Structures are given as structure tokens and as C-alpha cells.
Amino acid sequence: MANFTPISALAGGGLIGLAAALLMLLDGRIAGISGIIGGAARAARDDLGWRAAFVIGLIAAPLVYGAAGGDIPPTALSLSPATLAAAGLLVGFGTRLGNGCTSGHAVCGMARLSTRGVAATFIFMVAAFVTVFVTHHLVGG
Amino acid sequence: MNILAALISGLIFGLGLVVSQMIDPAKIIAFLDLAGSWDPSLACVMAGAVPVAAIGYALARRRPRPLFADTFRLPVLSAIDARLIGGAVLFGVGWGLAGYCPGPAVAAIGIGRPSALIFVLAMLVGMALHELPLLLARRPSSSEV
Numbered sequence: 001m002a003n004f005t006p007i008s009a010l011a012g013g014g015l016i017g018l019a020a021a022l023l024m025l026l027d028g029r030i031a032g033i034s035g036i037i038g039g040a041a042r043a044a045r046d047d048l049g050w051r052a053a054f055v056i057g058l059i060a061a062p063l064v065y066g067a068a069g070g071d072i073p074p075t076a077l078s079l080s081p082a083t084l085a086a087a088g089l090l091v092g093f094g095t096r097l098g099n100g101c102t103s104g105h106a107v108c109g110m111a112r113l114s115t116r117g118v119a120a121t122f123i124f125m126v127a128a129f130v131t132v133f134v135t136h137h138l139v140g141g
Numbered sequence: 142m143n144i145l146a147a148l149i150s151g152l153i154f155g156l157g158l159v160v161s162q163m164i165d166p167a168k169i170i171a172f173l174d175l176a177g178s179w180d181p182s183l184a185c186v187m188a189g190a191v192p193v194a195a196i197g198y199a200l201a202r203r204r205p206r207p208l209f210a211d212t213f214r215l216p217v218l219s220a221i222d223a224r225l226i227g228g229a230v231l232f233g234v235g236w237g238l239a240g241y242c243p244g245p246a247v248a249a250i251g252i253g254r255p256s257a258l259i260f261v262l263a264m265l266v267g268m269a270l271h272e273l274p275l276l277l278a279r280r281p282s283s284s285e286v
Contacts, residue, residue, distance in 0.1 A: 003171060005162060009182040011163020013189020017153035018188070018236065021197020026146035031154060031194075033243040042275075049144045053223055054151035055247060056167050060252040061155020062164065072159060077167040077240055084256055085263040086149040088246075090235030092267020094174035095243060098228020102242040103154075105229070106187060111194035112215075119221045120229040127233025133175040136144065 009011035020108050023054070032104020033058070098124075143209035155248040161186045164249050166256075173237055182284025 019120055020031035027050055029036075038050050038108075097102045098120055100109065103122070109117015162168045163186055171180035207213060218225075227285075236242050240261045249257035 009185035013186035015157030017190035017193025045259025050147035087239030087264025092264035094231030096271035123229035124233035128237035131237025
């Protein structure tokens with residue numbers, strides 16, 4: 001538990017929860033990132049603006065944080081483009097098939113006490129634990 | 142106004158990912174690596190996010206409609222079916238491979254991280270592949286009109 005950062009994690013989590021609460025109270029929407037992006041494919045034209053705005057806000061966040069003097073250290077994880085592409089394909093297809101990702105199912109789903117959200121969270125957590133165990137301890141290690 | 146609200150929500154969401162360091166896939170892998178030097182930070186992020194969102198949703202339930210929209214758009218599905226399970230498994234495997242889920246990956250584009258860009262482009266392709274059969278199935282009906 002060398003790098004455990006409970007305070008910043010709780011604080012950041014609080015911000016994520018606040019963002020989800022605001023999006024529901026103001027726009028009546030679930031703050032699920034895969035749904036906001038993937039749902040654009042089937043959305044009506046007048047339903048696209050808020051989706052684009054949310055994504056722009058998300059991308060702007062690190063820039064705003066940096067401009068305010070915050071420091072974002074580079075990640076220590078380096079992966080091959082092939083692994084990144086395979087992971088991206090799985091995440092993209094999987095989140096549309098299962099109607100959600102970490103934000104929609106775990107944060108928003110659990111906050112609503114949604115049975116599907118809790119079930120999906122449990123399943124993707126187990127799948128991710130197993131995947132990391134296999135890739136980090138069984139293969140290549 | 143609803144678009145401005147979404148922009149602000151996206152911004153706060155992204156700041157949350159930055160502050161909690163969830164924008165760093167190494168931090169995600171450290172949580173998922175139970176057999177390594179485990180970092181439970183992601184659980185704290187959830188512990189911070191879920192109650193705050195739950196309060197927001199409880200407040201929303203007392204209101205007839207959102208401030209800047211006509212209705213609350215809540216998920217209507219309730220069954221735990223093969224799609225949900227299969228989708229969650231595929232997502233979990235992808236998440237474990239790269240340490241990226243959609244939110245942090247999109248936000249990390251903002252700091253110009255090439256790995257995030259590759260991941261997000263592939264994610265968009267994956268999403269499009271899922272929509273493909275639906276788009277093809279729609280074609281005959283549209284030619285009838």
C-alpha cells in the first residue's frame with residue numbers, strides 16, 4: 001500500500017459525485033461517460049449539444065487544473081499501441097453492450113441503488129482483477 | 142443553459158479524476174493488482190463519489206423536473222441479462238489490460254497523452270462496431286419510406 005492516497009481520492013471522488021448530482025438536477029441525465037459518448041450515435045440532433053459540452057469539459061479539466069498551478073505527474077505505465085488498441089476496442093464495445101462503465105454503473109448506478117449497476121460493477125471488477133492477475137503475474141510478470 | 146450545465150459538470154467530473162489521480166492508469170492497475178502492492182485509493186474515490194451522487198439523486202426525486210430540461214432521463218432496463226454480463230466482462234478485461242476506463246482516458250487527452258488518444262480512438266471504433274448491426278438493420282425500413 002505504498003502509494004495509497006485516501007484523502008485526495010476521497011476529495012476527487014466527492015467532485016465526481018458532485019458532477020453526477022449536478023448533471024441529474026440540472027439536465028436530468030446520468031453522468032455515464034460511455035453512455036454520453038456512445039449514446040450520441042443514436043441521439044437526436046438537439047440531444048448532441050450537452051453531450052459534446054460534457055466531453056469538452058472533461059478534456060478541459062486537466063488544462064484548467066494545470067493553469068491553476070496544479071501538477072499532473074506523467075503516468076509510470078507504458079503500454080504498446082497494440083495493447084492500448086485492444087483494450088480500447090474491448091472497452092468501447094463492452095460498455096455499449098453492457099450499457100455502462102465505471103461512471104454510469106459504479107458511481108451513478110450504486111448511488112441510485114440500481115440492481116443492474118451493482119451487478120455490472122461486481123462483474124467488471126472481477127474481470128479486471130482477473131485480467132491484471134493474468135497479465136502481471138502469470139504471463140510475463 | 143442545459144449545455145452550459147453539462148460543460149460545468151464535465152469540468153468538475155474531470156477535476157475529480159485529476160485530483161483523485163484516477164487519470165493515471167498506473168493508479169488504476171495498482172488498485173486492480175490484488176496480488177501486487179495493492180493501492181486501495183480507487184475504493185476511496187467510490188466512497189467519496191457515491192454518497193454525494195446519492196444525495197443529488199435523492200434531491201432530484203423530490204423535484205418534478207430538472208432545472209434546464211423537461212424530464213429526468215433514467216435508465217429503464219432492470220433485468221440482469223446476458224448483454225449486461227457479457228458487456229461488463231469485456232469492459233473489465235479491457236480496463237484491466239490498459240488501466241483506462243472511458244472517463245479518465247478522455248480526460249487524459251487534455252494533457253496530450255498519446256496512449257490516451259490511441260485508447261480513445263480504439264474505444265470509439267469499438268462503440269461504432271456495436272452500433273453497426275443496428276445501423277444495417279435500420280437500412281431496409283428506411284428504403285421503404
